[in-house]
Amino acid sequence: MATTMLRAGPAFAPPVPAAPQRAAAAAALGTPLLQVDGVSLEYRTRERVVRATHRVSFDMHEADRFVLLGPSGCGKSTLLKAIGGFIRPVEGEIRLDARTVSAPGPDRIVVFQEFDQLPPWKTVHQNVMFPLLASRTLGRKEAAERALHCLDKVGLARFADAHPHQLSGGMKQRVAIARALAMQPRVLLMDEPFAALDALTRRKMQEELLALWDEVRFTLLFVTHSIEEALVVGNRIALLSPHPGRMRAEINSHGFTLDSLGGSAFQAAVQRIHRMLFEEEGVGA
Ligand code: ADP
Ligand code: MG
Numbered sequence: 059m060a061t062t063m064l065r066a067g068p069a070f071a072p073p074v075p076a077a078p079q080r081a082a083a084a085a086a087l088g089t090p091l092l093q094v095d096g097v098s099l100e101y102r103t104r105e106r107v108v109r110a111t112h113r114v115s116f117d118m119h120e121a122d123r124f125v126l127l128g129p130s131g132c133g134k135s136t137l138l139k140a141i142g143g144f145i146r147p148v149e150g151e152i153r154l155d156a157r158t159v160s161a162p163g164p165d166r167i168v169v170f171q172e173f174d175q176l177p178p179w180k181t182v183h184q185n186v187m188f189p190l191l192a193s194r195t196l197g198r199k200e201a202a203e204r205a206l207h208c209l210d211k212v213g214l215a216r217f218a219d220a221h222p223h224q225l226s227g228g229m230k231q232r233v234a235i236a237r238a239l240a241m242q243p244r245v246l247l248m249d250e251p252f253a254a255l256d257a258l259t260r261r262k263m264q265e266e267l268l269a270l271w272d273e274v275r276f277t278l279l280f281v282t283h284s285i286e287e288a289l290v291v292g293n294r295i296a297l298l299s300p301h302p303g304r305m306r307a308e309i310n311s312h313g314f315t316l317d318s319l320g321g322s323a324f325q326a327a328v329q330r331i332h333r334m335l336f337e338e339e340g341v342g343a
Contacts (some may be wrong), residue, residue: 063298089119089156091277091295092141092245096150099136110136111303113150116296118126118245125311127288128335134281137303138249141279143164154244164193165244167237169251176222176237182209183218186237191277195241208236211270228259234269248280252287264290265316284327285331289314289324297334307334 094116098240101108106117118124126134134321141152143162152159152343154166157163169175176185186205190196209215212232216223222230238246252260264287271278288295293312296305309331318324 066133076265086236090123091155092118092279093138093153093156094141094150095153095238097131097137097140097152098149098202099145100134100141100148102233102264109302111298114298114303114305115150116298118279120275121275123280123291123292125292125295126279126281126298126330127285127290127292127295128281128283128303129300131301132298132299133303134153134283134294134298135249136166138247138279138281139216141245141249142168147174164189164195164241166247167243168247168249169231169234169252173227173254176230177298178222181219182225182233183216183219185222186240189237189241191324193241204240205236207268208240209233211239211273212236226259227255228263229253231263235270235317239270239274243276245279248278250281250283253284255280260287261316267291268316285328286319287323288331289327290316295331297331299335 093194094114096113096115099110100112101110114137115135116124124139126133134144140147142161143159143166147158159166159299176182177188179253180188183202183205186209187201190201190204191198195201206215206218209218210236214229214232214236217225217229222233225233234251255263268291268320270276278291280288282288282291289311295309295311297307297309298304299306311327314324314327
């Protein structure tokens with residue numbers, strides 16, 4: 059009786075640790091940083107229900123470069139929106155540091171494909187500072203300093219006072235990356251961030267992203283429909299089937315870098331993934 063009361067009494071409930079402590083504790087226990095657990099996502103319109111993903115599961119760990127790879131319409135963006143906290147799963151659960159994701163938060167920042175994600179009336183510097191100020195993460199002086207530091211990391215400190223329309227597509231994406239990194243999110247979410255760039259700029263951006271990761275070791279969830287990009291950017295790749303997205307396979311890709319491009323092992327991996335993505339289940343079985 060006494061024991062029961064002790065356990066139930068609120069005065070004896072364990073204190074809830076602060077977020078950084080919780081994250082450290084979770085990491086020490088080997089709990090993944092992000093858990094996507096049997097997640098089905100749907101869009102409901104007046105006429106019908108569209109199932110975007112069906113029972114998708116994967117785990118991400120600290121400093122992972124995890125890639126979601128699949129054809130257009132397989133639900134990659136929808137999954138990213140759900141991890142961002144903008145859409146609730148109809149089935150399953152998403153957990154960050156062992157806590158259920160139920161709303162957007164500064165611990166998950168998205169970089170999109172579109173070049174117009176930067177408000178055009180703000181300078182580059184103001185654009186990077188804005189989320190830091192809006193989320194009250196930092197005061198004005200500290201935000202200005204951190205923003206400049208992050209612009210320097212992406213090679214754009216010289217353009218701090220420029221406006222977005224004065225920049226190329228690749229430079230705008232660098233600003234968007236600097237703005238996201240400045241928030242020091244638990245996970246950086248990137249939705250086909252280089253898809254609208256020309257081939258050479260795209261390759262350069264992949265190279266820079268990897269160099270930045272080498273330096274900062276952020277945790278990245280990167281969405282693409284390009285098999286080559288997935289192999290270059292990711293250390294792990296989740297393959298999603300065409301609509302509705304289901305997990306086809308998860309593969310390790312840490313052996314590949316930009317230097318592997320065009321090599322025979324790289325080409326063989328591309329072919330193998332292509333078959334896994336597009337072959338009907340059961341064919342050849
Ligand atoms: P991907 O990013 O892999 O190309 P999406 O996540 O954008 O795919 O879309 C997954 C599926 O959900 C597609 O069939 C798409 O048509 C549908 N879809 C996306 N957004 C909406 C929406 N707002 N309303 C209804 N259906 C949608
Ligand atoms: Mg998409």
